[in-house]
Amino acid sequence: MEAFIEEFGLIWGGFLATISLASVSGALALIWGTLLAAFRVSPIGPLRTFGTVYVEIVRNTPLTLMFFFWVFVVPSLGFIPTLGFQTAVISLSLYTSAFVCEALRSGVNSVGVGQAEAARSIGLGFGQTLTQVVLPQAWRTSIPPLISVLIALVKNTSVAAGFAFAEMVAISKRLTNLHPSDALFIFVGIGVMYLLITIPLGILASRVERRVAFAR
């Protein structure tokens, strides 16, 4: 117990590292994932193919393999991203964007056909139909699965512990080495800090879900 309190500065640093890693890669994944979703529903064949292939490959790749790629494979080609935060952000956002894309696409599928037909019948083109009519509605239904994706992202930041980034799980290992007798408290404490992020997000997701269900 004492070790947890004594070392709280270190743990707090890890907590902030986890949060900043999750928010930076979350933002990037949202942007790239939205673009991918637009690719996958677009009328242009090559863009659709690109979106499908990307999502199919990334979804079936373990995140550890993605990290491995950016930490060991890419540097052997001469391009060296800074180890730690930068590689973690690249890997996490490329990985998460595939799941963002699928969440959004399921939202697009849930929008009634009549909406798009109405938009077309008043003369809107593909881009206008998508941005003015379909996407604003797709967003709403996509929010609960998107929050699930973000929860998974928060937990996934822990993989960075294996690739030289000192977030919470890496800190837990360091601290249990320093204070073996307090290992249980350290693990429980760090677990609680994860739950402090993931459980409220989960509650938020189910609230939004209930609201959207009423509105439809």
Add this chain to the structure above:
Amino acid sequence: MSEAAILYDIPGPRAKRRDRALTAIFTFVFVAVIAYFVYALYKRGVFDDRWSVLTDPPKSQTVADVWGSLFRGIRATLSAAIVAAPAALVIGIVLSTLRRGMRYRAARGSMVVITELARGLPVLLLMFFARFFLGWEPFWSVVFGLVVYNGAVVAEIVRAGLAALPRGQREAGLSIGLSTMRTTRLVELPQAIRVMLPALVSQLVVLLKDSSLGYIVSYEELLRIMKTNRDFFGDRYMIPLFVVGASIYIAINILVSRLAIFTERRLRRSTQAPRSPGEGAVGVAGLAASARTDPAGDGQT
């Protein structure tokens, strides 16, 4: 593309011409980008003799040594998954059955707490807990992490399936005098598992993918073996080794994903076929669709 069909009309002559032009432009752009990448890789010597590590490895190693080690890696990855998957399934089913079937609110509540706690923690933290606090072997640490996390996710999937069943099923069970537990176990559970089978199979992909976290707790699985080989042969040989390892991972996972899609299709066909007038057949087909949209299995790590 069913989802695409709602977004744009059947194209007329002008739209067709425009689409064809855009298709040509983007195909050209993609081909150019790929060509550039290949050229850049060539410039960096990716296509030189380094691929010999797969056919005629240096440092007086034989082909059998390299491929043998890779196969050992695959076996280790798969064996962790094969031990963990049934255990997670059993734990998940037991948790969700208890949660639905137990008569006392407090007992049900504790099942909810256990599921939510295990689901909200990173798998890697669970593995570290087993490795560094309990002091387990790497293999069992990996299995521990996979079982605890996926057990909770399976519980959540089965719960969604149970919740989506028509009420009449439970009422029927209770009215012939079965206890709540027996109603859940004998009447509701078989239907819920059947309906959620595709979701359960896709969870298997997540479990397989997460077994690669064994790399971080120094379990000798495929990724760790790739690293060991690279450390032995040198950085130059990273790319061939990675291409082989990554292809194996992706191929296995795509295969299991396909299995999930196949079960889903199979299920939809078999539940739609008989269409008895009662609530049963129609209900199950409908709820198979509705339950699957539940974000319970968030489909990733």
